[in-house]
Amino acid sequence: MFFLDHAWLVPLIPAVSFVVILFFGKRFPQKGSEVGTVAVGASFLLACGTLVQWIKRVQDADHAHGVGAAIGALGRSVGRLGAEGTAAQVAPVVHHLTWFQNAGVRLTVGVQIDGLASIVMFVVTLVSLLVHVYSMEYMRGDRRYTHFYAALSLFTASMLLLVVADNTLQLLVGWELVGLCSFMLIGHWWEEKPNSDAALKAFLTTRTGDIGLLIGVVMTYWLVDRATGGHGSFNILAVNQAASSSKVGHTLVMWTALALLLAIIGKSGQFPLHTWLPDAMAGPTPVSALIHAATMVVAGVYMGARLYPVFWHGLSIGTPGHGGLNAMALIGGITVIIGAALAFVQDDIKKVLAYSTISQLGYMVMALGVGAWTAAVFHLFTHAFFKADLFLGAGSVSHSGSHHSFDMKKDMGGLKKYMPKTYATFVIGSLALAGIFPLAGFWSKDEILVNAGHNGYQAFVVVGLVGAFMTAAYMTRCVYLTFHGEYRGSVEHELAEVHEAEVFAEGDELIEHHLAEEQDSFVPGFGPHAAAAHGDDGHGHGPHESNGFITMPLFVLSFFAVFAGFINAPGVEKFEKWFQPRVAFVDVSTAKFSVILATISVLIALAGIGVGYAYYWLGAGPQRLTDRNPLARSLKHFLVMKYYLDVLYTDIIVGSLKGAIADGVYWVNQHVIDNVLNYAGRGAIGVGRFTYEYIDQRGVDGLVNGLANVTGEAGGEVRRVQTGRLQFYALILVLAVGLFALALWIFT
């Protein structure tokens, strides 16, 4: 089992590539991008091998178990799926080294490869590889092209480190590293204030959640300590076993689960800490696809799936009481709805997708909260493909169709006929996201709903269906505004772009004229540098299709968006069998596929599309209601203001704390630190003067000079012996040998 045992290579290769690109990237003919792409490609192949070998391991174990069960005694337990005899215990492949040892506590760094890790590794490396290829065209000519690729490599390595982690401490390290990369890449164009602000906001907001992770990780150690009677450990298997142990009090598990839930809220953009994710769209679009749709933001969900027994027992997921509510499902459910609602009022295509991501992450967290482990991971798997597809499609539109604008209302529309490939893949992604049969999103979303109902969380089935309706409607709006109707982008942008690139074309008069109109038009997310970068690739005027570097990843992703769902379609149903842990796990029961529920959800999605079509496309229904009805207007304003959460965070919380903290720090600075520094400074001057006069001038200098004099004198004496006459040397030699012989003769 080469790949299973050598899975540590998967994160290592991009890490090496990061170092190579950082130090030598600019010397390569493609400025380092080929290094990153080849490294991630190698990781992808290794991840594929790992996935295949894991599946084989499960199959072999099941087969052996089935045979053994048939031969074995009648009364023998054959596990949960006893009737079929296919529930062999398949242990994860764990390899670790000692990181450091302190007072009997051994901290390890290692890899734990099981179904969850191998499937997520596959997703991360695949999407990362496609984004690497895509960025070669999208980022071409960027002023920090090499650094961009270095950061992508570092991100891929960190994400994979997080995924393979066999202990919560290493998971924490990977978690913080992906946060750092996210910060670096959101602020890739930091020359513009909004971009660096967005990067800081993302960093600080997720950091709020990370406090929860830090506390949670420490608590996992104590969980194991309690369960094993003094042998604390961060090992994930041990933590999962400890969470199920009867020796651990429920309160401890509950607080651990809540602390870790805070981390999930921060990282995976859950209400109320989701506000950073839409702002993170300030980064380059490939970054949004990779980090803020497919991989990093699902790190929270991944952690929830990895440490699922902690949540299961801590939040009593298995035994829903009071109509089925627990913190995790509640957070997820709220996020589904509020994310989807905000997507309706965005004009920026990437922000629509960002809020959609928030909403879909809500689905995953909700699925974990209602005990649908497989459905959550399955949705993570399918969502990565269609959401990356949508983001890369939006990038393609802005790259070749709308002159680097993401504003659907101002600069897009009617792009269908110019960009048929982008249009086709975008529509496939949208349909998959809306959950239309038989695309990937349908299977995973349906599985969440059916399991929520099965486990007694009826309220969340309704939430899921409402979310599905809203998803279908806002994606219809998005597709309509981007690709249909009349093209609203104008030649003015083209000319402004030429001006910014400082390539003055003929017909200055015309340019002057348009520039006057163009003065106050701000192009969100992009600045002159992007336009300049675009200016030198010499493509034609007006919207057109992107080239193969951009369309190829779109095709691959839309292929997965169509077919990835079949892995768990009724009759196949391999996802649970292959990827659900069977060691140190909880007894989740998975519901069978329900035709009725599936039909309802597809009908609801179709209704969403129909309503969106009627309202935005045909102009039916109460248009301009927000202008006439004050209630509707204030509701829309509430949405546009993003529920006033940003105001709450920056103005009220930060604003009230900032002044007090600043005053306190100023007082401490003036009265305490300055005095200490002054005394320290004077003392240092005195010591320095004493050292100079006595120790340096007299002591050290005297010693050095004395040594030099002695050496010089001795040399002068000794040089007389060196006559340069060979025979004199030979005489001395002979005399010395004679002397030694004499001594030998006398003393023996």
Next chain:
Amino acid sequence: MLLNQFLMLSAFLFCTGIYGVLTRKHTVLVLMSIELMLAAVNINLVAFGAFHNSVIGQVFALFVLTIAAAEVGVGLAIVLLIYRNSHSADLDDAHALKG
């Protein structure tokens, strides 16, 4: 076994060699004297080897012969170069290493 006679012959040769090395002025003669000393050593080695019924002495003697040949080769080359530079093969003229 007449060990003594061999040792005395070798001692005589050795002393002759030393005398030559210390007193001759011509470089080539000094080199020849060194060869005499080496020959004396060889006689010692072979004599003791025969005395102890061992071939090791003769083996060593062969090695010494080889090294002596090499040493003379290098030595004569050096002498030739010195002569070319200073038109003299006199050892007293070669005192560039005087400290």
